[in-house]
Amino acid sequence: MSIMSLTAVELGKKIKAGEVTVTEAVTAALDAIEKKEKAINSFVTVDREGALERAKEVQKLMDDGTLTGPLAGVPVAIKDNMCTKDLLTTCSSKILGNFIPTYTAEAVLNLEKAGAVIIGKTNMDEFAMGSTTETSAYGVTKNPWNTKHVPGGSSGGSCAAVAAEECTYALGSDTGGSIRQPSSFCGVTGIKPTYGTVSRYGLIAYGSSLDQIGPIAKDVTDCATILETIASYDKKDSTSIQREDYKFTEALVDDVKGMRIGIPRDYLGEGLDPEVKAAILAAAAELEKKGAIVEEFDLSLVEYAIPAYYVIACAEASSNLARFDGVKYGYRTKEYDGLHNMYKKSRSEGFGPEVKRRIMLGSFVLSSGYYDAYYLKALRTKALIKQAFDKAFEKYDVILGPAAPTTAPRLGESLSDPIKMYLGDIYTISVNLAGLPGITLPCGKDKAGLPIGLQLIGDCFEEKKIICAAYAFEQTRSYEHCPLTVD
Numbered sequence: 287m288s289i290m291s292l293t294a295v296e297l298g299k300k301i302k303a304g305e306v307t308v309t310e311a312v313t314a315a316l317d318a319i320e321k322k323e324k325a326i327n328s329f330v331t332v333d334r335e336g337a338l339e340r341a342k343e344v345q346k347l348m349d350d351g352t353l354t355g356p357l358a359g360v361p362v363a364i365k366d367n368m369c370t371k372d373l374l375t376t377c378s379s380k381i382l383g384n385f386i387p388t389y390t391a392e393a394v395l396n397l398e399k400a401g402a403v404i405i406g407k408t409n410m411d412e413f414a415m416g417s418t419t420e421t422s423a424y425g426v427t428k429n430p431w432n433t434k435h436v437p438g439g440s441s442g443g444s445c446a447a448v449a450a451e452e453c454t455y456a457l458g459s460d461t462g463g464s465i466r467q468p469s470s471f472c473g474v475t476g477i478k479p480t481y482g483t484v485s486r487y488g489l490i491a492y493g494s495s496l497d498q499i500g501p502i503a504k505d506v507t508d509c510a511t512i513l514e515t516i517a518s519y520d521k522k523d524s525t526s527i528q529r530e531d532y533k534f535t536e537a538l539v540d541d542v543k544g545m546r547i548g549i550p551r552d553y554l555g556e557g558l559d560p561e562v563k564a565a566i567l568a569a570a571a572e573l574e575k576k577g578a579i580v581e582e583f584d585l586s587l588v589e590y591a592i593p594a595y596y597v598i599a600c601a602e603a604s605s606n607l608a609r610f611d612g613v614k615y616g617y618r619t620k621e622y623d624g625l626h627n628m629y630k631k632s633r634s635e636g637f638g639p640e641v642k643r644r645i646m647l648g649s650f651v652l653s654s655g656y657y658d659a660y661y662l663k664a665l666r667t668k669a670l671i672k673q674a675f676d677k678a679f680e681k682y683d684v685i686l687g688p689a690a691p692t693t694a695p696r697l698g699e700s701l702s703d704p705i706k707m708y709l710g711d712i713y714t715i716s717v718n719l720a721g722l723p724g725i726t727l728p729c730g731k732d733k734a735g736l737p738i739g740l741q742l743i744g745d746c747f748e749e750k751k752i753i754c755a756a757y758a759f760e761q762t763r764s765y766e767h768c769p770l771t772v773d
Contacts, residue, residue: 288314289314289315290315290452291451291767293507293508294360294362294455294512295356295511297311298356298357299356302358307341311454312340313338315337315405315454316334318453319332319405319452319453322450323452324772325428326447327409327425327428328444328446328447329407329408329447329452330407330409330422330443331373331406333373333405334405336404337404348401357400357512359401361453361454362403363404363405363406363408363443363447363453364394364456365408365444365456366407366443367414367492368393368394368457368488368499369389369390369394370390370391370404371387371388371389372386375387376423377410377414377490378421378424379423380423380617380638381610381617381632382610382617383616384616385615385616389488392520392522393485393488393489394457394488396515396517396518397512397515397516400515405453406453408443408447409422409424409425409427410422410440410442410444411464412638412641413603413607413641414439414492414497415640416439416440417464417467417708418437418438418707419436419437419439419440419442419443420698420701421439421638421641421701422443427443428446428697429449429736430449431735431736431768431769431770432734435471435694435695436694436697436699436700437449437468438469438690440459440464441456441458441459441464441465441502442471444456444457445469445474445476446472448502448504449474449768454508455502455503455512456501456503457512458476459492459497459498459500460476460497460498460500460718461496461497461599462493462496463689463711463714463715465477465502466478466724466739467690467714467739469502469739470739470741471693471737472694473739474502474728475504475728476509477501477509477513477753478500478718479498479500479517480498480721480722480723480746481498482525483498483529483747484516484517485520486523486525486526487526491606492599494525496602498718499516500513501516504765506725506753506760510534510538511535513534529747534749534750536750537750537753537754538757540761542755543576544578545578545579545683545751545755546681546682546683546684547573547580547685547686548682548684548685549570549580549583549686550582550584550588551583551585552585553588553713554566554567554582557691557709558691559693561732562691562693563688565731566729566740569686573686573758578755583682585674585675587667587670587674588712588716592711592712593664593667594664595718596647596708597661597663597664599648600647601648601652601661601664603648605648605652607645610633610637611629612631612632613629616636617636619635668720675722679745679748683744683748683755684743684751684752684755686741686743686755687713687741688713688738688739688740689726689740691712693737693738722744722745723752724742724743724752725742725752725756726739726741727739727742727759727760731766737766742756
């Protein structure tokens with residue numbers, strides 16, 4: 287088995303045992319990127335020189351016993367909206383095309399402390415606004431399972447890189463499903479933890495009350511291990527929560543006997559592709575065979591999630607993106623007449639169409655006369671959605687459903703109809719509105735050979751339950767490596 291076919295934990299064990307050096311692991315990843323990038327376009331920046339230098343440092347620290355963790359020496363890719371000191375961080379936008387941060391995001395810092403080696407920054411929808419990784423200023427990312435299809439978004443670069451085995455694991459961020467939906471489309475596993483579990487310090491904000499960093503990898507064991515490494519209380523993040531228990535790997539147990547699993551009827555209705563539905567129900571049946579109690583129930587309020595989400599997220603985006611004005615950092619227009627004209631031209635030229643659309647929508651719902659009618663109403667709806675989940679979790683340990691209504695659409699299909707793209711987030715958005723944890727893992731393929739993802743949702747701070755259920759299901763099938771071939 288090649289180095290890049292291994293999971294992060296498997297590779298970590300081989301490095302620790304001396305079977306593979308850190309430099310060999312990093313070189314294997316860099317060579318895979320060089321070979322496959324033309325076909326996939328997963329990366330915005332590849333730091334070959336820095337990664338190889340870091341590999342030598344990590345090897346020394348492992349040899350002298352300083353680094354002993356499961357991820358020591360394992361190469362990682364970071365979504366390009368997390369600050370990395372002295373390494374270009376663009377949010378896949380022209381407006382940050384020259385931005386090199388002076389500090390590193392806390393989650394990335396936690397990985398580095400554990401001995402991870404950053405090989406590069408992955409492509410994404412511009413400022414994480416999109417569901418297909420087609421809104422990037424650095425070109426579209428393609429799905430390794432079929433390069434005529436999208437990888438999903440906004441963490442499409444991270445998910446495609448893991449699926450194409452250009453990296454062993456990656457970090458993504460999830461505002462409305464941006465880890466879980468592309469994980470589903472690319473046939474990999476991704477976790478969005480409870481809001482506040484992973485520090486947002488150094489994550490360039492889209493929707494501050496919704497954004498959360500999480501891991502993307504080949505399997506549940508990797509994701510639990512990575513989450514255990516990046517999760518921490520951080521006083522630099524006012525939304526960070528100090529938890530008593532960060533030992534997520536303890537939940538890697540193949541035992542769901544007596545676990546109560548609810549499937550919302552609302553998730554199985556109109557708009558769900560029949561092949562996706564069949565795969566999701568087959569996965570539920572596997573868990574039932576293992577002793578879980580599975581039943582359908584009415585979740586309600588699902589149809590209000592998308593309008594509430596887009597009002598809140600766009601309002602927060604219009605506020606967060608006001609800082610990109612051509613003055614402090616980033617892109618500045620070359621010719622302008624006065625300060626006001628410089629602001630206007632820098633932002634007009636620096637932002638792409640999807641980002642502009644969301645800034646305008648956000649500014650509108652926050653404007654005088656519309657604030658109460660839209661923004662406050664969306665916040666009340668958000669509270670009602672949280673109440674609906676609270677009620678569901680009184681009865682169920684885990685909620686099971688699809689991660690997306692279809693498999694990955696073809697390139698170009700979604701951009702021509704933004705509303706259709708927004709509706710594709712129907713099953714993931716509520717999780718962010720309620721601040722809940724969710725995991726997506728592969729559960730089958732459609733007749734075209736594209737992956738289908740199963741989503742498991744837990745109550746706040748109940749990551750262990752969804753990890754346990756996901757791990758138990760994962761034992762019923764082996765990981766399917768993407769058959770990408772590159773000439």
